[in-house]
Amino acid sequence: MTEQKPPLGDMPKEDFRRHGHEIVDWIADYFERMENLPVLSPNQPGDLVNQLPKSAPDAGEDFADVFSDVERLILPAVTHWNHPNFHGLFSTSTSAVGVFGEMLAAAFDQKAMLWRTSPASTELEPIVLDWLRQMMNLPAEFHGIIYDTASVSTLHAIAMAREKLNLRIREDGMSGRADLPLLRVYCSDQTHSSIDKAVILLGLGQKSLVKIPTNERFEMDAEKLSAAIRDDLSAGFLPFCAVATVGTTSTTSVDDIEKIADICKRNNIFLHVDAAYAGSAMIVPELQFHFKGAQFADSIVTNPHKWLFTPFDLSVLYVKDLDLLKKTFSLVAEYLKVAETVTNQMDYGVQLGRRFRSLKLWFVLRYFGREGLIARIREHVRLANLFKSWVEESENFELLAPVPFALVCFRAAPPNIEDLDAFNENLMNEINQSGEAYLSHTKLNGKFALRLSVGSIRARERHLRKVWDLLNE
Amino acid sequence: MTEQKPPLGDMPKEDFRRHGHEIVDWIADYFERMENLPVLSPNQPGDLVNQLPKSAPDAGEDFADVFSDVERLILPAVTHWNHPNFHGLFSTSTSAVGVFGEMLAAAFDQKAMLWRTSPASTELEPIVLDWLRQMMNLPAEFHGIIYDTASVSTLHAIAMAREKLNLRIREDGMSGRADLPLLRVYCSDQTHSSIDKAVILLGLGQKSLVKIPTNERFEMDAEKLSAAIRDDLSAGFLPFCAVATVGTTSTTSVDDIEKIADICKRNNIFLHVDAAYAGSAMIVPELQFHFKGAQFADSIVTNPHKWLFTPFDLSVLYVKDLDLLKKTFSLVAEYLKVAETVTNQMDYGVQLGRRFRSLKLWFVLRYFGREGLIARIREHVRLANLFKSWVEESENFELLAPVPFALVCFRAAPPNIEDLDAFNENLMNEINQSGEAYLSHTKLNGKFALRLSVGSIRARERHLRKVWDLLNE
Numbered sequence: 001m002t003e004q005k006p007p008l009g010d011m012p013k014e015d016f017r018r019h020g021h022e023i024v025d026w027i028a029d030y031f032e033r034m035e036n037l038p039v040l041s042p043n044q045p046g047d048l049v050n051q052l053p054k055s056a057p058d059a060g061e062d063f064a065d066v067f068s069d070v071e072r073l074i075l076p077a078v079t080h081w082n083h084p085n086f087h088g089l090f091s092t093s094t095s096a097v098g099v100f101g102e103m104l105a106a107a108f109d110q111k112a113m114l115w116r117t118s119p120a121s122t123e124l125e126p127i128v129l130d131w132l133r134q135m136m137n138l139p140a141e142f143h144g145i146i147y148d149t150a151s152v153s154t155l156h157a158i159a160m161a162r163e164k165l166n167l168r169i170r171e172d173g174m175s176g177r178a179d180l181p182l183l184r185v186y187c188s189d190q191t192h193s194s195i196d197k198a199v200i201l202l203g204l205g206q207k208s209l210v211k212i213p214t215n216e217r218f219e220m221d222a223e224k225l226s227a228a229i230r231d232d233l234s235a236g237f238l239p240f241c242a243v244a245t246v247g248t249t250s251t252t253s254v255d256d257i258e259k260i261a262d263i264c265k266r267n268n269i270f271l272h273v274d275a276a277y278a279g280s281a282m283i284v285p286e287l288q289f290h291f292k293g294a295q296f297a298d299s300i301v302t303n304p305h306k307w308l309f310t311p312f313d314l315s316v317l318y319v320k321d322l323d324l325l326k327k328t329f330s331l332v333a334e335y336l337k338v339a340e341t342v343t344n345q346m347d348y349g350v351q352l353g354r355r356f357r358s359l360k361l362w363f364v365l366r367y368f369g370r371e372g373l374i375a376r377i378r379e380h381v382r383l384a385n386l387f388k389s390w391v392e393e394s395e396n397f398e399l400l401a402p403v404p405f406a407l408v409c410f411r412a413a414p415p416n417i418e419d420l421d422a423f424n425e426n427l428m429n430e431i432n433q434s435g436e437a438y439l440s441h442t443k444l445n446g447k448f449a450l451r452l453s454v455g456s457i458r459a460r461e462r463h464l465r466k467v468w469d470l471l472n473e
Numbered sequence: 474m475t476e477q478k479p480p481l482g483d484m485p486k487e488d489f490r491r492h493g494h495e496i497v498d499w500i501a502d503y504f505e506r507m508e509n510l511p512v513l514s515p516n517q518p519g520d521l522v523n524q525l526p527k528s529a530p531d532a533g534e535d536f537a538d539v540f541s542d543v544e545r546l547i548l549p550a551v552t553h554w555n556h557p558n559f560h561g562l563f564s565t566s567t568s569a570v571g572v573f574g575e576m577l578a579a580a581f582d583q584k585a586m587l588w589r590t591s592p593a594s595t596e597l598e599p600i601v602l603d604w605l606r607q608m609m610n611l612p613a614e615f616h617g618i619i620y621d622t623a624s625v626s627t628l629h630a631i632a633m634a635r636e637k638l639n640l641r642i643r644e645d646g647m648s649g650r651a652d653l654p655l656l657r658v659y660c661s662d663q664t665h666s667s668i669d670k671a672v673i674l675l676g677l678g679q680k681s682l683v684k685i686p687t688n689e690r691f692e693m694d695a696e697k698l699s700a701a702i703r704d705d706l707s708a709g710f711l712p713f714c715a716v717a718t719v720g721t722t723s724t725t726s727v728d729d730i731e732k733i734a735d736i737c738k739r740n741n742i743f744l745h746v747d748a749a750y751a752g753s754a755m756i757v758p759e760l761q762f763h764f765k766g767a768q769f770a771d772s773i774v775t776n777p778h779k780w781l782f783t784p785f786d787l788s789v790l791y792v793k794d795l796d797l798l799k800k801t802f803s804l805v806a807e808y809l810k811v812a813e814t815v816t817n818q819m820d821y822g823v824q825l826g827r828r829f830r831s832l833k834l835w836f837v838l839r840y841f842g843r844e845g846l847i848a849r850i851r852e853h854v855r856l857a858n859l860f861k862s863w864v865e866e867s868e869n870f871e872l873l874a875p876v877p878f879a880l881v882c883f884r885a886a887p888p889n890i891e892d893l894d895a896f897n898e899n900l901m902n903e904i905n906q907s908g909e910a911y912l913s914h915t916k917l918n919g920k921f922a923l924r925l926s927v928g929s930i931r932a933r934e935r936h937l938r939k940v941w942d943l944l945n946e
Contacts, residue, residue, distance in 0.1 A: 005845070007845075007848060008848060008849060008852055008933075009930060009931060009933075010504070010568050010569050010782075010930045010931065011568065011569035011570065011840070013501050013504065013505055015569075016497075016500075016501050016504070016569045017497060017498060017501045019569075019573065020494075020497030020498075020500070020501065020572075020573070020576075021493075021494050021497055023497075023573055023576055023577065024489075024490060024493030024494055024496075024497060024576075025490060025493075027489070027493070027576065027577070027580040028486050028489050028490045028493065030580060031483070031486065031489070031580070032486055040589060041589070041591075041592045041593070043592045045588060045592070045596075045815045046596070047592070047596075048592060048593065048596040048597065048600075049596045049599075049600060052597070052600045054603075055604055055607055056604035056605070056607070056608060056838040056839070056842070056843050057838075057839060057842045057843065058842055058843045058844050059842045059844055059845070060839070060840055060841045060842035060844070060845045061839045061840060061842065063570060063573075063836075063840055065839075066570070066835075066836055066839045066840060067573075070577060074577075074593050074597070074832070077591075077592040077593035077596065077597075078581050078583065078591065078592075078593045079583070079589060079590050079591055079592065079593075080581075081581070081582045081583060081584060081590075082580075082582055088590075089584075089586075089590070089808070092582070092584070093582065094579060094580070094582040095483050095484065096483050096484035096488075096489045096492075097484060097536060097539070098579065099493075099576065099579040099580050100492065100493070100496055100536075100540075101579075102575050102576065102578075102579035103493075103496055103497075103500065103572065103575065103576050103579070104496065104500070104543060104547075105575075106567060106571065106572040106574075106575035106576070106784040107500040107503060107504070107555075107567070107572050108551050108553075108554070108555075109554045109555055109565070109566065109567040109784050109785055110551065110552070110554060110785070111554060111562075111565070111785055113562075115518060116513060116514070116552060117552050117554075117561075117562070118514075118550075118551065118552055119514045119516045119518070119520070119521060119550040119551075119552065120514070120521065120547050120550035120551045120552075123518075123519070123520075123521040123522045123550065124521065124525070124547070124550075126522075127521075127522060127525045127527075130527070131528055131529035132529070134528055134529070135529060148621050148824065149824045149825065149826055150825075151823050151824050151825050152823065152824060155674075155823060159674060162676075168678075169676060169678060170673050170678065170679065171678055171679050171680060172678045172679075172680045173647070173655070173656070173672070173676055173677045173678020173679075173680055173681050174646070174647035174648040174676045174677075174678070175647040175650070175653040175654065175655055175656045175676075175677065175678075175681070176653055176654045176655035176656070176710075177648070178651060180648040180649055181648065181649045182646070182648055182649035183646070183648045183649070192806070193804045193805075193806045193825070194823075194825060196804050197802060197804060197823050198823070199646070200643050200801075200802070200804075201628075201632060201674065201675065201823055202674065202675070202676050203635075203642060203646055203647045203648075203675050203676025203677065204646045204647075204648065204676065205641075205642060205643065205644055205645045205646020205647070205648075206643065206644050206645075206646075207644060207645050207646055208646050208648070237649075238648075249806070249808060250806075250807070250808055309483075311579040311582050312582055312583070312584055312826060312828055313826070313828055328673075329670060329673070331666045331669050331670060331673075332666075333665075333666045333722070333723075334723070334914075334915050334916045335562070335722060335723055335913060335914065335915040335924065342518045350624050350625065350628060350667075350670050350671070350674055351621065351622045351624050351625060352622065352623075352624050352666070352667060353622055353785060353786070355785055355786055359547070362539075363536075363539055365529045365530075366529070366530060366533070366534045366538075366539045367484070367533055367534060367536055367539060368533045369529070369530045369531055369532045369533035369534065370529050370530065370531045371531050371532055371533070372478070372480075372532070372533045375480060375481060376481060379481055440808060441807075441808065442807050442808040443807045451808065457482060457483045458482060458483065460481075460482075
């Protein structure tokens with residue numbers, strides 16, 4: 001059936017309704033059959049490109065034809081992040097209500113720059129983020145703001161720290177100035193690469209980033225941080241920012257925020273805490289001890305799109321000094337001047353417009369409730385520790401890092417294997433190519449380590465059992 | 474009816490299907506009844522906040538209750554960007570198929586960092602952007618990459634320009650270096666504030682940004698650009714980047730790219746073209762003359778979420794030197810190392826993960842086709858010029874800027890009114906408060922100017938007639 005498409009305007013209402021229902025049903029089926037699809041796309045590089053026309057069509061196509069290509073061309077090219085056996089990188093997944101939030105946000109198509117261009121987004125966001133703050137047991141002096149990714153949240157945090165120096169960098173910049181010393185930022189050798197990207201972008205240079213060694217548990221050595229700052233001060237450098245991590249990307253190790261905060265305070269250094277992954281675990285009472293000292297941070301980033309069942313993207317930056325954030329970025333062009341004394345979200349970042357991202361998080365917090373979310377994260381931690389116990393009890397495997405949250409770093413170490421690195425890399429590749437599960441890797445003390453992350457809302461004990469069986473085959 | 478919610482896992486399939494259908498129907502109705510809703514939210518600041526609980530619920534709620542609050546609380550707080558009488562800022566709107574794209578993208582929940590984590594997004598994106606490039610009549614040497622907003626696209630362009638200097642800024646930064654002169658970026662006094670934010674963030678400082686005066690048509694004066702560069706070179710500064718705009722935010726004025734490119738070439742300056750708004754008009758053959766010289770640019774930004782019926786956010790940066798972009802940002806942590814020699818999207822920007830944004834643009838280009846999109850943009854330009862003719866023919870109004878695209882800058886200037894600024898501001902506020910239409914303003918040569926933008930996929934001649942009647946009442 002060829003659809004009647006008007007020469008102007010949008011898709012007719014009845015077509016929207018019909019196709020919309022088809023898509024909802026398709027997604028419902030997708031969520032159900034996902035477990036039988038290969039986790040990693042079996043495509044080879046170029047497979048999708050080679051099936052696509054080289055130019056856009058001149059005349060419009062029936063949407064039915066477009067949609068059938070989603071099943072035919074797109075689905076085989078998708079790596080199923082929601083799959084219960086996606087254990088690579090960090091296992092993240094959306095919930096159904098998260099999808100509902102994105103549907104409505106797309107329909108409203110808000111660009112929340114000024115309050116008046118979206119009172120809904122401007123006012124829902126701080127409320128929902130305050131709900132989350134309470135769940136995370138953070139003090140009320142933290143104010144949240146949503147960005148797209150943790151990379152961008154952290155970029156804003158370090159920009160704030162730079163602005164706090166009061167060295168007229170916003171106005172005069174850093175080049176061609178004899179009065180500025182080398183500025184220094186501190187993190188550990190386990191810190192996420194987004195810190196490197198932020199210092200590059202900010203013009204501080206990779207040289208400004210000091211990577212403090214970690215202990216045997218991959219936690220920043222606070223003594224060495226102290227020493228590095230002392231040395232830098234003696235050398236005439238200017239320490240101004242430190243990044244502590246709760247839940248590093250490689251092993252989910254936990255820096256001692258309390259100790260680091262104390263050092264920062266003594267040296268007047270801005271402290272940013274990267275809890276992009278593990279921040280969601282702060283809602284679980286028995287896990288809150290990992291975040292001891294978080295109240296002393298100047299800013300904290302957490303990503304509900306990682307472990308709070310919210311579709312990508314939604315990263316939250318909590319800051320104590322909202323005025324400093326505004327001072328770092330606010331610029332109001334004439335065509336954006338308004339008489340109201342209201343919050344205008346454009347004043348708090350490099351992006352002028354913002355999507356209505358709080359809607360999906362509001363849905364998630366309300367549909368599952370605080371208890372429902374705690375139960376799900378608690379279960380993931382239980383499953384990871386169960387897997388850890390299997391590793392520890394086996395003669396053919398060994399644990400390579402502590403398991404504070406829901407990531408297990410381990411390797412196969414059967415007797416009589418000489419090159420364990422090659423053996424484990426092959427093991428990982430075989431499992432990944434089988435489509436049954438997706439594991440990723442890291443290097444720990446020079447050893448090739450397998451990483452198993454538990455985070456899908458669909459993950460059950462049988463999925464962990466399946467991976468364990470695959471590893472033992 | 475209280476829903477049975479499992480203690481773990483996601484919403485049951487039948488609930489997803491039922492609520493999903495309800496949401497689709499609600500959106501279908503919303504698109505239809507939108508015209509009868511006030512364009513600007515009638516809410517007062519705090520109205521939404523005051524209706525929301527101060528904490529998240531402990532126990533999960535029925536989704537039916539959550540969804541009913543969308544109609545009750547959220548809808549009145551929404552400013553309807555899709556409304557055919559949204560003429561403020563830039564009138565932008567989503568299409569139905571754009572919403573479909575976001576539904577599926579949310580369900581797939583791709584984080585396209587590595588090729589293997591989303592072959593679908595990694596491979597569809599360059600294809601769809603090449604389709605758009607051809608439609609825009611840009612040479613094949615331009616490669617597209619999607620970011621969230623034009624602010625971020627432009628930030629990346631200027632970062633590339635800085636990297637191209639080969640001054641080890643990525644490695645050594647800019648502070649504490651006696652060898653670096655003041656770096657200089659050029660734009661016009663009509664350029665978007667995102668350029669200011671970019672130079673602030675990059676550590677170049679607002680002082681590095683030279684705003685070249687514009688002529689009576691609000692176009693950058695190329696002679697003055699030449700002179701400014703010459704003066705800066707004499708002063709020992711280092712000119713390295715210029716931003717030309719096609720379709721400025723205030724008036725949609727058009728800088729002469731060809732002339733500016735020639736100056737940049739002679740001075741070895743990176744040329745970025747900001748066509749965030751007007752880039753979509755490049756697909757219309759009779760409008761392409763505005764972009765003469767675009768082929769000489771190093772980078773061009775255009776936002777399909779502005780005028781190509783694609784939901785926010787989707788900004789495209791076209792660059793000639795993709796390797797330079799990679800060199801500016803690429804950093805590969807151990808846990809992200811892969812054996813394949815493939816494109817990994819994380820290498821091309823500050824954001825590590827990327828949403829599957831190309832899907833919605835693919836839907837838009839296929840459903841409407843090249844001809845359907847041209848017809849819609851052409852109609853908007855026709856409507857804006859029709860409105861312009863009414864202004865010109867009226868004794869009570871005057872035109873304040875040329876109309877190259879679909880924005881009219883004008884004011885009421887009836888006889889016997891002393892304070893025209895106050896008169897026009899009141900006129901605008903009255904119309905905006907009526908809910909019938911939304912106009913915004915700017916200042917042109919010291920005069921308070923009304924801005925009427927035509928861009929909604931729903932805009933028809935009767936909507937423009939309505940605004941004209943309101944203005945004349």
